[in-house]
Amino acid sequence: MIMLIAKNTLMEGKQKEFTELAEKLVLATRKEAGCIAYDLVADQADACVYYFVEKYQDMKALEEHRATAHFQSIVPQFGPLRTKPSEVSICDVLPFTE
Amino acid sequence: MIMLIAKNTLMEGKQKEFTELAEKLVLATRKEAGCIAYDLVADQADACVYYFVEKYQDMKALEEHRATAHFQSIVPQFGPLRTKPSEVSICDVLPFTE
Numbered sequence: 803m804i805m806l807i808a809k810n811t812l813m814e815g816k817q818k819e820f821t822e823l824a825e826k827l828v829l830a831t832r833k834e835a836g837c838i839a840y841d842l843v844a845d846q847a848d849a850c851v852y853y854f855v856e857k858y859q860d861m862k863a864l865e866e867h868r869a870t871a872h873f874q875s876i877v878p879q880f881g882p883l884r885t886k887p888s889e890v891s892i893c894d895v896l897p898f899t900e
Numbered sequence: 901m902i903m904l905i906a907k908n909t910l911m912e913g914k915q916k917e918f919t920e921l922a923e924k925l926v927l928a929t930r931k932e933a934g935c936i937a938y939d940l941v942a943d944q945a946d947a948c949v950y951y952f953v954e955k956y957q958d959m960k961a962l963e964e965h966r967a968t969a970h971f972q973s974i975v976p977q978f979g980p981l982r983t984k985p986s987e988v989s990i991c992d993v994l995p996f997t998e
Contacts, residue, residue: 805941807905807951825996839937841955843903843991853905853991855953857939893941893951898923 803838803895804864808854808888816883817849823879824852830872831856836863850885857895864892901936901993902962906952906986914981915947921977922952928970929954934961948983955993962990 812820824842831840838857845851858864867873880888910918922940929938936955943949956962965971978986 805939805951805953807941807953821994825994828994828996829998841903842994842996843905844994846990846992851989853903853989855903855905891949891951892944894944896919896923896926896940896942898926898940900927 803897804858804861805893805895806854806856806858806864807891807893808856809890810852810854810880810888811885812850812852812883813885814850817852820852820880820883823876823883824854827872827876830870831867834863834867834870836860836866854888901995902956902959903991903993904952904954904956904962905989905991906954907988908950908952908978908986909983910948910950910981911983912948915950918950918978918981921974921981922950925970925974928968929965932961932965932968934958934964952986 821842828840828842831837836859838859841855843853843855858867919940926938926940929935934957936957939953941951941953943951956965
């Protein structure tokens, strides 16, 4: 299982535009077969910092996500709203079970 | 809903000790009433970086988590395994629904 954490640092005043765009991406992605969870979260300590926190079955599912029409049309629109590129960490979920 | 992201940067060679301790914390926390999800994930780009990614119903549930015996006994043991304090972001989950 894969988790992707993407830190987005916005320009002041771009939150509304960003979250409206992000909502479309989040709702579309949650319908993807390989997507286990997908959230946008707002840092309480900094009004300009948001994280996409995404969980996929495997790397293939993440690659499929990145090939979707909604990803390819929405994600480029985030660029002008940020002060710097998204800081992305792709991680392996440790499979702890009882 | 609350998400907590805690970046842990380990000393080289401390991964096994850290993940064994973390497993106890993860499994115990998942049983807490207010805990929605709780994962430990390993950054693919850096073998010394791990993230706790935690989701709680609300801030009260997070505070209850921090008051538990398992939190209070296990978390202090992480300190000597890290190169610096955990970098914690407490976030609000944006409630996107269809």
